[in-house]
Amino acid sequence: MSAENGRVLVEARDVRREYRLKGDLIEAVRGISLEVGPGDFLAIVGPSGSGKSTLLHLLGAVDSPTSGAVFLDGSDVTSMSDPQRARFRLEHVGLVFQRFHLLPMLTALENVELPMAEAGLSRRERLERAEALLARVGLADRMRHRPGEISGGQRQRVAVARALANSPALLLADEPTGELDRTTSAGMLELFQSLNEDGTAIVVATHDLQLAEGARQQLKLVDGRIQA
């Protein structure tokens, strides 16, 4: 949206995303261009089906645009192979989902360790960092608990800690408060604001007005287009 100090972390250039659903051509994202800088906290809002999640996936190199290009930290992720993009996401992008998607049989600590293990960090490094991250999101006393043993808000905090495991410059969250009550959502907003103040760029796709209003910037999508 903006690029503080001229540095651009994410740049989408006229990206379009179309797909077929039961024979019909769906234009989920229709020629969007935007930039996200290192200190940005951007909320993408809009009605259901407006293309928020699709745009978020395109910005995070989870999905490829039908046309246009996405640059992440200067790299054209649209030209990368699938394994290259997976590695890129692992090291540069943190992702948070509405339904947390934690591994139920691993503890909070192990869930946070997982991306670090994939990145090749030693067990000692992983443990130190995972403990620090869980403490950072306020779960120092829940590290050995499994997702089924903690509340929804706590699970989402574990998911945020997992997203920050490999110190990504960009944190993407798709409806992160969708499964949380108002009080817990407020806590999540505070966590995002705090992380953003520490230098992590955050982009959230949300219906949650409270969360959107807490972001530094807002972007409204309607029918796959940015609405001024």
Add this chain to the structure above:
Amino acid sequence: MLIFRYSARELFRHPARSLLAVLGVAVACAMLLDMLMLGGGLNASFRSLLTSAGYELRVSPAGTLPFDTGATISDAAGVRASLEADPAIAGVAPVLGSNLLAEGWESPGETSLEDGPEEARGAVRLFVLGVDPEEQGLYRLTAGGAPAPGGVVIGLELAEEGVEIGDTLTLRAPASFADAGRRSGRYVVLGIAEFLYSAAGERTAAIPLSSLAELTDQPDRASLMMVRLTAGEDPDGVADRLRTEYPGLEIASIGQLVETAARRLSYFRQLAAILGTVSLIVTTLLIGTIMAISINDRYGTIAALRAIGISRRSIVSAFLVESLLLCLAASVIGLGLGLLVAGQLERILSDFPGLPSAIRFFVFEPDRLAWAAAGVLLAGVGAALVPAIRAMNAPIAATLHREEP
């Protein structure tokens, strides 16, 4: 290793499902092991039985191998002397076999019209081997001494029926030996022996070859000759040479006999191959189904893991480890179960009529265990590969869209 820890714990997420899968695969593994043991067991057992006698060649009338009491070698002494003159041959053990009637102890008694009315008084059928006590490979003495004129060595069956060393048995040619004029003789039990080729429950005894020839009026005849070679001789080569020198006789090495037996017993191998394949298919289907259900349950999580950068290889490896652990647990149970079932079946089949009781249908060899376990593990991993790869090929964004409300 963290992802593998996840795999191991995932199996405990649905313990009943995992347990059922393990038990199902264990049964298939047991069946596979039994079929592997059956497939090669008879051959191995037959070879072991033949080699245990210590004679490398068998000589018999044409078309009667391995043993047939109906046909005999004529001029047995001449053939034996001629064979013994061959420098490749260290010894020859002639054998004459015949069914006789025996009485003289409190026998259970068995009647048969062909045996004549007097047998109804209590005589039993006895398979008697006429042997040269100095050169024989048909029995191992467990008590007493070797057969001698007027003396008999009895098998364990008769001993179990109460016949003891020092008892006297009357042996008589049955009515079928009309030429023998119903000859009979009294023989003192000199020893008790384990007869290598006796069928289960078969009463067997041995007397000197000349005594049996006289009793059955078969002078200078032998049903079989067992040939011991001098050290370093090639049994197959000597057998091939002797066949040309003695065209009226059937001569075979143990290896050639085993080959012949293997051809005749190919039915068992085919059966084992078919049932073994079925058990591998069952394993594949079971693991494939369980893993497909398990992976389908986790499509959203898989997509999320891929979205956060976990590689396809790591995720597929995790599923393969899950399958491997299931199959490992099943193999441990299955191999034990297989050995148990093989033991039970062996007990039933040891009474198979006409076969030496020393023949084993299920022969345990460590490599059979390894093959059964490897077969199950490979089938399981292969079965898990299909749903795992399918899940890996699902588009991440579309799957997340579907999974998220």
